[in-house]
Amino acid sequence: MTEITKAKAKLWSRIGARAVFGQAILECAKERDDFYVLSADLAQSSGLARFRSEFPERMINTGIAEQNMIGVAAGLAKDGTNVFATSFSPFVTMRACEQVRMNMGYMQLNIKTVGLGSGLIMAQLGNSHFGLEDGSMMRAIPGMTVVNPADGAAIIKTVEALCDFKGPVYLRLTGGPGLPIVYEEDFLFEIGKAISVREGKDISIIAAGTMVYYARKAAEFLAGKGIDAAVLDMHTIKPLDTEAVMEQLDKKLIVTVEEASIVGGLGSAVAETLAPVAQKPPQLMLGIRDFFPHAGSYGYLLEQCRLTAEQIAEDILKALN
């Protein structure tokens, strides 16, 4: 188990989600030899260079062939072995979607697909490389678990948890270098259990991935306006912690925020939970509206999608008035 300290949190923030993932895998590999890591010719870009040089026998490169990578992962996982299959988020979830559906959904094999650089962090590379719909698509496949950790420490915790987790998982990694810091000391992390990162009695903001940090910052703005907002880190988008959602019914407003399309992701999952409840607060769904943003810097993209802390706070105030 990697210790979580302020200094490490700073380091993880500096190196970004992909490098943190590579480091987490490397640390796990030093302690156990019961998993393989696959890459479709992106080991270097996935932070896996050191893992590859230290554990060459456990790193398999399938070439630029994501469909085959998932199938090969299935063969390797058939005896129960844990297999991490990694690539950039659209390639591993959408190019190989039907392989994921057959091998991970239908056959429930012990594969963890890792979507690197999801959300908007691919910036100038454009929408071909963005992860807008990846989480929604993976969530729609029966039997899949979908996790989108908030920061470096949460990525470390998630990878450690996945090493002992039996069954198919999509690990959605958002954020790059300059990754927000939410956790600076040890915390309890359990797949499927939301974490309260801020208490509040007026409204609840339920967020995943990078948006946990932005939601908390938005809550601070709102506090200045006399609104007391709770913030929940809903890192596991499926299966959703419905209990934690139902505990928010006494609030004036429930807000969901995700660095993902609002079609089929966290917001939808929360709405599906709340739909049958008669007495409930309205839900404001923040995320990427149904469009392809114009590529540019990460900050420029967040602004287009109204996902900066200020914009989140503004939209919440608007919804409250």
Next chain:
Amino acid sequence: MDETRNGKIASLELTARQLRIDALKMANQCGGNAHLGGALSIMEAMAVLYGAVMNDPGLPYEQRDKFILSKGHAVLALYTALAAFGRMDKGLLDTFMQDGSDLIAHPVMKPEIGLEASSGSLGQGISMAVGLALAAKKKGYTYQTYVLCGNGEANEGSVWEACMSAVNFRLDNFTLFLDNNRMQSDGMSEDVMNIAGKYTGMLQALGFQVIEIDGNDVGQVYDAFMVPHEEGKPKAIVGNTVKGKGISFMENNNDWHHNRLTDTQLAAALSELEVIP
């Protein structure tokens, strides 16, 4: 030695005939459409694989040979072979396509009755077989991996991704049987996607050890499987076959790709296999 071989082949020919009889009866009994043409083309391959090539299914995972039917719609050939060689209860065949049955129109993974993988979406089984063979190499497992792919299926790009990687990973514990019946759902392959004459060259170019045979000749199928792998190379058997093989009105007739078999047609088909209905 030769006598053993000839004896085996004579017996496997009888098995292939029995698989056809069982498959036709199942297709008739299920009351709906069944994929007959592409199942009938691989009966020799299935009889040889289960009857003479693969090891004891009772062996532990690390040793038990693996077979993946990548062209999942040919499932009648798989179910009948598993039943013929005692890997699943023969009574199960009567449940084919009935509600609640484990035997639906494409295989659903259930290793305890010999179904190693779920398939039905074409072009995926070879990748899984590559993973199985690679796992054996990495972990020192002794099983062999066999995968059967269809001719129409080979239109899928993922088939070739998988074949490339089988060569790249030097999988000399891996055998692909390509059922080249030269037909597919919409008709003759030469009219749909004209590559059916090129498989041997394509696989050789990738670096496979390739053996091209008459895939409906039990002797040739048996001999092809018995050829040892060249070191560091995956093996491919390109079996030239006839879709609907064994039943005159089904041979090379794509009406039988997926169709309902009436009682009268069943009787006619069985009489060709010299069985009194």
